[in-house]
Amino acid sequence: MDKTFIIDEDRKQRLGFEEVIYGASKSVTLLSELVKDYSEKNKNVLITKLQQDKATVLLNVYKTAFYDEESGIFMLYPINKVEAHETKIGIVSAGSSDIGVANEAYYTLEYLGVNSRVIHDVGVAGLHRLLNKLEDLKTFDILIVVAGFEGALPTVMGGLLPQPIIAVPTSVGYGSAKHGETALHAMLTSCANGITVVNIDNGYGAALGAFRMLKLIEK
Amino acid sequence: MDKTFIIDEDRKQRLGFEEVIYGASKSVTLLSELVKDYSEKNKNVLITKLQQDKATVLLNVYKTAFYDEESGIFMLYPINKVEAHETKIGIVSAGSSDIGVANEAYYTLEYLGVNSRVIHDVGVAGLHRLLNKLEDLKTFDILIVVAGFEGALPTVMGGLLPQPIIAVPTSVGYGSAKHGETALHAMLTSCANGITVVNIDNGYGAALGAFRMLKLIEK
Amino acid sequence: MDKTFIIDEDRKQRLGFEEVIYGASKSVTLLSELVKDYSEKNKNVLITKLQQDKATVLLNVYKTAFYDEESGIFMLYPINKVEAHETKIGIVSAGSSDIGVANEAYYTLEYLGVNSRVIHDVGVAGLHRLLNKLEDLKTFDILIVVAGFEGALPTVMGGLLPQPIIAVPTSVGYGSAKHGETALHAMLTSCANGITVVNIDNGYGAALGAFRMLKLIEK
């Protein structure tokens, strides 16, 4: 059986970013083949949602590689420290359980060469924590807002702040949280206007969405 | 076929309130029979979620009856004006589309002889509207909070206010609002603690829940 | 019962746009009161998803008002023709059944003073129709992509075009289309990266999302 896999080689030219690898449902054998291909070409590659046990196998082979346990982000080559230029993207999380998804957005942006900053624990159950950060939050061009449970944070922020807001529901919660579906649907039906939404736990997609918007500034 | 219906006659003695009639799925013939029974005994009765066309039939027969179109609440005898004693229950709604459900709670409490006050339009998309009302809201003993769409209002209030909060999701919204299911599940998974919830559009149930709590004050 | 409704009066200052009215679940009595308020202040107002029968009542009173039957958009005062400056936002629809949602986005942007252009019928079942438009589509800064049924159009466009793409699922379809849920979830799980999504049939929200992004260009 022919097993040739086709990389979307001109994606960068078309869209400004390379193809990445979704790690969660690939066998470690398949992942090893794919990474080897990149390694031999001295090209960096991003793997998302990579489980710990598969990461361990790859890290044993590729000593320079980077792996973040909370998010499952893997990069073949670590990114050189992004210089301290202005940070245009703020990543805001409702609670400390959302750290994995916030990290996925953060490291994806790092991989794309984009600086961002994560602000934790401004969930609406302690509203003053958010209100205290409001002036800080106004300084970002684009906001990625990560929340699980009832997912109310993007709604409250959308009523207070004029920037583009990308809402990321997380699967944090139990029972009626329905693995993130409730937060997802709450964000989609938000009474705050003009919020856009990505898939549950999709910090990666939020980062790419922000990356597309960033080009508007550079025009 | 025997058609004897049995009224739960000692409910008032057990629970402190009478049986009421759920109007939505009964035929007007059946409703007429039931109301006639109460009328002949000179007893008041509350019908909930009564559609306009059925109400018209009943109002033609019972000239003294009260009907509120927004909520579908029907009472055989209007309640004498409740005197202006202290109002212990506040009914807060997120948007003006939630008026029907807020009214259902309000008139049910009126029927039970309990004073309440409705505060409209403090939805979290314009947070200052809520913050401006905060001192006023602190004066109530019990809060009924009505919201559709993403249903974030009880969560924000639950983080700011210490009273018992009964959250009522409404079916206002479309698409991902899923006829109130999203608001319901968002309220149930609220990151604010100790909020309790009733069925979608169940202003009546929220009023009864508050009524049960009221007795704690009188102890 | 107190019936004072509170308008979010400083929303424009905070967010750059006024509060609008969701028309679908308000009674015509309530809508008349609200519109009268705006009219007396000589302020324009946008009502979304207004049903034909309610619109007829309002149009009889407010002779200058604008109403679009396909989308249910109502404006108290028609917008003066937007001058033919550069069009930054393209609204792309998969099929002619999606016209209502595309119009909702178009007229909302018009109300906000923003020019846009609608491109119909580029659904992926006839892929060449899309490929033929590709150079045209590259000229927009932001793309709103409207599709029902399986909702594949944003995915195909997301793989071909680098701009921010706001995907709008529509409730067009039957059976497994589940009133738009399938298109919604397909857009959220798109294998094309960085697409963001709004609620089913939410042309209004897509327009607001684009409006937030537009400010990035003006920086």
Added chain:
Amino acid sequence: MDKTFIIDEDRKQRLGFEEVIYGASKSVTLLSELVKDYSEKNKNVLITKLQQDKATVLLNVYKTAFYDEESGIFMLYPINKVEAHETKIGIVSAGSSDIGVANEAYYTLEYLGVNSRVIHDVGVAGLHRLLNKLEDLKTFDILIVVAGFEGALPTVMGGLLPQPIIAVPTSVGYGSAKHGETALHAMLTSCANGITVVNIDNGYGAALGAFRMLKLIEK
């Protein structure tokens, strides 16, 4: 990456209780950091839904800590025996499988300094067990009622008892029990009036709901 987590420090002042930690989806590394913070301040903290393996790690460090395996409740410092004053809150469970959720409510109340009593196994399949307890149940001010499977117990109790009833559905059951959804929806649509409901398995939330109501007595 900045990893400062913000504790909602004035929650006690606003609401009467401290912030707690949701343990289920936090890594043991993150939990250890958070608990250390409390320990260094000599403050007690409650962790809910903590899995056995993570608890073992924490218990090895904090020798005085309390952990209940059935509910996953963890407290940094055990609560001094609550004196035998009058017990105002009764926690009633339908079956012995519901013990974990009943315990979560019990220990949360203990952490808040509130006495309660658990009554097991009064499920409606053996109705006389409930009827035998009726006089005992009338002595409580507030009832927390825990049930899985079809969740009928709060409905039957709601028809017999006048107190505030907080219904807690549990995920006990299989097939059509849908991980607690059926019990949840059954409680929400109960034909008994004025019952309020919390999330599936949310013994913690029920305790907090009861805590808010307790203050009504003290007024």
Added chain:
Amino acid sequence: MDKTFIIDEDRKQRLGFEEVIYGASKSVTLLSELVKDYSEKNKNVLITKLQQDKATVLLNVYKTAFYDEESGIFMLYPINKVEAHETKIGIVSAGSSDIGVANEAYYTLEYLGVNSRVIHDVGVAGLHRLLNKLEDLKTFDILIVVAGFEGALPTVMGGLLPQPIIAVPTSVGYGSAKHGETALHAMLTSCANGITVVNIDNGYGAALGAFRMLKLIEK
């Protein structure tokens, strides 16, 4: 196009009852053709869930026919009064809104030549109503139990009574009642043992189920 419909002519011989017609989704033209066929053969036929407007058309043609508005049951020829022999089947309903489904079971049994008795309004919110009827209920061989909302009645009866119980969920209720799904799933997960269940609103199916069981007695 050939339009020959095939009647299952030997069903009575195989199963003991004739084929019936499901009326809800057939056009009146098609129903008229089918009924004409039975009429010409002087055979009786049962139509279930027939809407009022279609019934009116048929009743105008077939003057001897019977139609019950609450249940939508139609019979070509009314059944001669069943003699007052012992009634083996009891049909118990939780509330007066369930009358249509109870009637569907009652008239289907009548059509099959089987006597039954309907007992209304023994819902569990007023438990004494059920307990008062217990001795009466013990006299039946088979019980059909009809309930909407949370559907708790068959569970309570199943714990008190030893007979075969066929539970029929109804679509009475709103919000979390989910058009009868909650009652259905509650009955399927009942903690009372050995209850069997039929489809939502399927009084007809419950009658047939009871009919199959009746033959056990006659053995």
Added chain:
Amino acid sequence: MDKTFIIDEDRKQRLGFEEVIYGASKSVTLLSELVKDYSEKNKNVLITKLQQDKATVLLNVYKTAFYDEESGIFMLYPINKVEAHETKIGIVSAGSSDIGVANEAYYTLEYLGVNSRVIHDVGVAGLHRLLNKLEDLKTFDILIVVAGFEGALPTVMGGLLPQPIIAVPTSVGYGSAKHGETALHAMLTSCANGITVVNIDNGYGAALGAFRMLKLIEK
């Protein structure tokens, strides 16, 4: 606003059939524009799922047009009687309520110039009806099998017959039939092997699927 709609003009060349119009969610104004376009070019067009009231408007303008009320199929020009050549496609329906969907398949094939035959009422509740037809059914090359309720017919036929079987679930049924979802999922999980399935009520899609297969015979 530009309103140019783009017809997929070379679809016939690519796929062997023309674009058709989905009638259910288009306004009559839009449909009139689209049909006029075809009429002026003397081209035939198929509209699916067209409601009666819209059909009436079109039939008044286009006197030669064909409309089938059961299925909602509309054709601008009726197809000349297909000559009595061999019929390769059999359309089998479980019950007479499925006639609309069977007709949709039949008339779509007629529009494509393909002969087919409909066999009604071979539902599995009267299995001998199917077994009696078995030899007849073996003469077809391709079978389209239409069934609602539990959708068991394609499973039984798939175990008895070797041809390609396209299963079409219908929305006939109530309660647990879930508007056709149960039949759909039953067909997809059939223990009979090699059955393929189309959307609920999609007689049109089944016809097109059969049309694609027909070309295999002609090779």
Added chain:
Amino acid sequence: MDKTFIIDEDRKQRLGFEEVIYGASKSVTLLSELVKDYSEKNKNVLITKLQQDKATVLLNVYKTAFYDEESGIFMLYPINKVEAHETKIGIVSAGSSDIGVANEAYYTLEYLGVNSRVIHDVGVAGLHRLLNKLEDLKTFDILIVVAGFEGALPTVMGGLLPQPIIAVPTSVGYGSAKHGETALHAMLTSCANGITVVNIDNGYGAALGAFRMLKLIEK
């Protein structure tokens, strides 16, 4: 904390069978306590859905106990061989994957002192297997029919056989089988009349349902 569990001691007197223990969600500690109680009273007890690892613990203590791995049925004392009197209950399974659920019914009946016989592998994909068994199947008084995937077997049997049929959906299957929900809903909407249904995988409940019916024969 009080941990007294209450056994429903007079259930046998009321219903003819003892209380049993649902094993799946109880900790081994709790199960050990409960079984010890029965053991000390020299009473037999049935545990359902007991996982292998918990069973091992109990089997080590109670040497005479019986455990069936396929079904998870545990009995404290094995039942003496039921004498070969006439078998009134037939348990029919569609495929060999359904063996666990068929066994649960079989051993529950054994525990109740009732003889039954299991007939495997008569699924409708090989219809002749069922038709060959038809005369044998007619000899039973009551049929329990177990099927997963699309769950068509009870429908086909219901059309061929006049006895009471208790349908048991199983969770066997994947994808659209939805853990047994599709088979469940297919059985509930069966076009065969008078079939009654129990919960997914509930062989125990089917046995109890049959047990209730058996008493009709003995009258």
Added chain:
Amino acid sequence: MDKTFIIDEDRKQRLGFEEVIYGASKSVTLLSELVKDYSEKNKNVLITKLQQDKATVLLNVYKTAFYDEESGIFMLYPINKVEAHETKIGIVSAGSSDIGVANEAYYTLEYLGVNSRVIHDVGVAGLHRLLNKLEDLKTFDILIVVAGFEGALPTVMGGLLPQPIIAVPTSVGYGSAKHGETALHAMLTSCANGITVVNIDNGYGAALGAFRMLKLIEK
């Protein structure tokens, strides 16, 4: 208890292919018995969705057996290399995560003695990969198209290619992918015409569907 399992022995004669064994939910004991039966008759047998641990047990006994880890396909005897005759069936996958399902189709066809070819990685996010393969894809008689996430590939191919297309949704994805349900429903509501669909991850069923169609060519 009788444990005779019945093999559908004349399936090959009826349908052209043998019965196969669904491996996922059978115990290794049961599987061993079944395979032994085939082995003793020197008959080959196919097991689908066999987990690794069970396969290991069987492979230790049957040294000649074949097992593919990605798909879980097991065959008692490996198939002799199919000669290089014309390949009529193309299996196309959207991404490399879909390899398991593609393999299931490939090896099932091999078991049936049918040649096929797998083409990986032509997902629509890199559309040119598909367009580059178009001429190659036109050479197949039948296409099996495998895709997870949003499942758009069969839609795009259905608009470009005239052959019969069997769409296979996979469970690859997370969040809104809903374990393959979104891809399934997207394929069922495809705006491309005449696509037919099989269950989620059902590569086996797609192979059998193609096998049924292959016979049309041979006529």
